Amino acid sequence: MKQIALYGKGGIGKSTTAANLSAALAERGLSVLQIGCDPKRDSTRMLMHGSWIPTVLDQVREGREAAITTDQVVYRGFGGIRCVESGGPEPGVGCAGRGIIATFQLLERLGSLSGDVIVYDVLGDVVCGGFAMPMREGYAREVYLVTSGELMSLYAANNICKAIARLAGRVGGRCRLAGVIGNAAGQAGEEPLVRAFADRIGSRLVTFIPRDPVVQRAEINRMTVIEYAPDSPQAGVYRALAGSILENRDLVVPTPLSMDELESLALEYLPA
Amino acid sequence: MSSNPLPWSTSRLEGCTLTGALSVTAEVTDGVTVVHGPAGCVQHNASLIHATLLDRDTPHLLRILSSDLDEAGVIFGGEGALASCLGEALAGDPSAVFVLSTCIVQAIGDDVGAVCRREWGVPVIPVPTSGFLGGGFQDGMAGALVALGDLAGGEGGSGGGDRGGGITLVGEKNLEHDVEENFAEVTRLLALLGERPGLRFVRGSRAAALAGLSRGRLNILREPDLGPVGEAFAARFGTPYLDSFPVGLSGSLRFLGEVAGVLGLDPSDALEEERGRQVDALADFGDLRGERIALSPPPGSGAAPFAAEVAASLGLRIADGGTPLPCPSPPPVGTAGVVRLLHRWRRAIRA
16 A cells, blocks of 8 residues: 655645546556545545535544544545545634544544555645654655745745654654655746755655646536546646656655755746 | 652652642632643642642542543634533532633643633633643642732722731642641741731632732732742732741741831830740750751752751751751741751651
8 A cells, every 4th residue: 555645835736736646546446545634624625526525523523533434534536536534623723733643543443544545635834743643654654745936835845854854763764755746836947946956855856747727627617637637738747647656666865955055946946 | 738858850849730720729618620621630630639638637629620621622622611611610609710721721722811701700710820831830829829819809909908908828838738737837926916817818718708818918928939929919919028937946036027027016025935935945855955967958948048047056966977857848837847847856866
């Protein structure tokens, strides 16, 4: 079983990438489980044709934790992909990180963490130990950073590298950086910058996903690009990404940059 | 509460704010204390307090409730659980409710103060605790004392500047073994000046009685560590304070002089009587003169000068190989406390 986690700045397109990746993997006949680890609970929505599935923490909130069953938290979406949303508290209260931990404990208890591939789609930054849960022992060994060429996106990706390096250094820590997925924001010189960033942290650019209006059209129609426009070039990009990830054996402990190094790097690739 | 004589890290004084705060709030006889957090936090602290009271043969039922925060409360926020628990507490018709918070409540950012500020019909007072995150036992105790000052109203207090109240004892150590003996000794010394303690803030008190804090003429703190509490009440109610119960022989005389000074009394007769009492007390232990002893007061406890003074006044010789004698921390209160200690020293020397 291959377990991968996608991390990156909020709003950068992680969930879109994760859903299309899962769809591309499912097209290959693989059994895929996608887990959204974000209180926003929208990771799997396009796989579920726009439905907001009940979250794991909804069950906990209702006090049904002891009697919970797999079919109350795992829902089948496009291509038979099993979809799970952790959910979380309302903004400003409680502890979303603890919610992620509780979700993992519950899924473990239910025996739901199974299949050929598990894709963890995790909230923007590793703000606490709870959001590092997918990187812990027994879960995702392969972490992919999703980033655009915007400085703040690279900053968040660099922060996540720090978490990976820290967790990898622990006794028994098997979490590694598997690569960088560039997701274009549309700025000039973006792909070379993301590629250079990946090189500098000791990793590599796995795929650079260009901007394409078909992504937005697919989402308006409540589908992934793989389902909505299977013959589009963008669908081909996601399929290539799936292939690269399945074949990828290049796992490293990253070397995070200092803020000065990051800014200098961005300046190098800033258009004149 | 006496310090544990074991290594520092196990001292009860380094424990949780909850224990310190509960040692104060649980003494409000018609109040209820709500601990917002997991039930285990209440179980642990209430058990500790109950066991201590049992050890003193003075157990009583502690009026403490837990908001019983569970996994869902941690994830989604526990303010609802707190509000529900306050409703349960109010069903018992208490005169006041005191709300303590645990580590996890602080960690997840519950706004305990906002819940307490709702209209509950009786004072619902948040006590700054936050479990271990808020500090140790002493921080919890001091925080509870200041918080319970709310029952005395705002600046100037409910007395509106009326200083007709008496002398308030602030922060008695409700869990220490000699708490009543110490109270009796302070009462005896004050009587020499024609005074007596009024309010015990807080020991076996009703909530309404605590309002008298604002009218007191003098606050006497149990120990110097409560200095910030004395300062807070001085700023809020304009009440002067002494920073400690009397400690040692010279300390007891100094205490009389300081109380008299604040209250504008002539301490001459009281001092003469107390000096005579001390001379007589020491004479009863004249058989110990010249004994070789060893003293090992806990570092930083303030017991060292006290023990040295008692030893010197009896002509005891501190020497290597001398009989090791106990040096309790905090030191015993007043001349009576010295006498109790000397009985212990005599037993050790004659053993």
